[in-house]
Amino acid sequence: MQLTNPSPSLHNEDLAPAAERKWGAFSIFNVWTSDVHSLWGYYLAASLFLLCGSFLNFVIAIGIGSLVIFFLMTLVGNAGVRTGVPFPVLARASFGTFGANVPALVRAIVACFWYGAQTAAAAGALVALLVRSPGLLEFHQTSTFLGHSSLTFICFLVVWAAQLVIIQNGMETVRRFQDWAGPAVWAVMLVLAIYLVVKSGTFSFGSEIPQDVLVQATAGAGVTATPGSFAALAAVAATWITYFAALYLNFCDFSRYAKDEKALRTGNLWGLPVNLLAFCLVAGVTTTAAYSVYGEVLLHPEQISAKFDSLTLSILAALTFAVATLGINVVANFVSAAFDISNTFPSKISFKGGGYIAAIISLILFPWSPWETGAASFVNFIGSGMGPIFGIMMVDYYLIRQGKLDVNALYQEDGEFRFQNGWHGKAFIAFGVGLVFSSLLPTFTTILPAWWGTYGWFVGVAVGGAVYFALRSGQK
Known part of the structure; x- marks a missing residue:
């Protein structure tokens, strides 16, 4: 829509209502493949799968949770389609034109932290591959920089820079990256799952893993109930829903580019309940097959790939995990932080400027690695x-x-959403x-x-x- 005399303190080209609506159902679907198909997402999915205790329990708990996620994302997504505005601008309607900076900065803080955490996870996947070389393993063990392995820092820097390349041309580049990365990640995940199932000689859903091993392996998931119990299933569904808490706020950053609400609903339907259930299933089957092959519960996929006999498969797995993690970082963290930080000083900070600030913060945090x-x-x-x-x-x-x-009033200092001096x-x-x-x-x-x-x-x-x-x- 065409704005009328927007205030410079509330408006720039990136924060304005989306002028082009090119994202179809496939692009919306790939927002979710990029979001959940990461090292952290795999770890959580595998943990929750094991906590369910059986395949039927898994379908019930994760299925109900995924349907709730679909409903909530469609709620906020529809608001994005109808208004065409990003999260910090939409927040002005309830928090005020300037008060909206508070929820925006809350979301930006979380995004900056997890931006660094996801970058470190992707770097870790590359390190797990590179240390298969004796020379690089020695370098990894003997050379340090800023309190970390020099190899780890180099990989972190490579992944960190790669994300800036993806985002530098704006949201259309993000869409094209998602449309390629999402299907590619799914294909490689299926290859890994089939490889381990064939190698183990069995197809199971975790029933052969002893209960005490399950309890110990899933302790980090934050669910203290006994695997398979009603309390565990309720906690699994709640944890799965809460995992998407940040994106409930800023999904309109993406849905604003959707062609219409039908495209949004279709993309959400395939990307959320269908994709999430399938992803958790593959993660669970892969984890249980790896237990049969290696005799231990490996919830982190880079731990599994590090044990592969095939160098080709290890390379494929490491690169795929890295790409998948780049996807969630761009979707869940970079884009959100870029819009949220830009919203604080729209006339001085663009979308890319806000994203660069978030990226620099994550780089500054690396020596301390607070995510560890x-x-x-x-x-x-x-x-x-x-x-x-x-x-x-x-x-x-x-x-x-x-x-x-x-919508026009969202960009007016003295309009409907001024409330008490903008708060x-x-x-x-x-x-x-x-x-x-x-x-x-x-x-x-x-x-x-x-x-x-x-x-x-x-x-x-x-x-x-x-x-x-x-x-x-x-x-x-």
């Missing part, structure tokens, strides 16, 4: 705070405004109350039961959304 320490709990704490933001935004768009929004106090009250129950109480006190943290995002959505609706009831 307890700092992950800090990100999880902030991540749980995204629940109230999502609840507030969806209540505002669908219940308060009935899906009707004056909407009621939204921040709701955000604060939701944050107390989703993050503060379960993290810093023992008032709530231990399992509460698993469902913190849901609590944040419900409490934040309910408080906001109560405060705004009867208003437009």
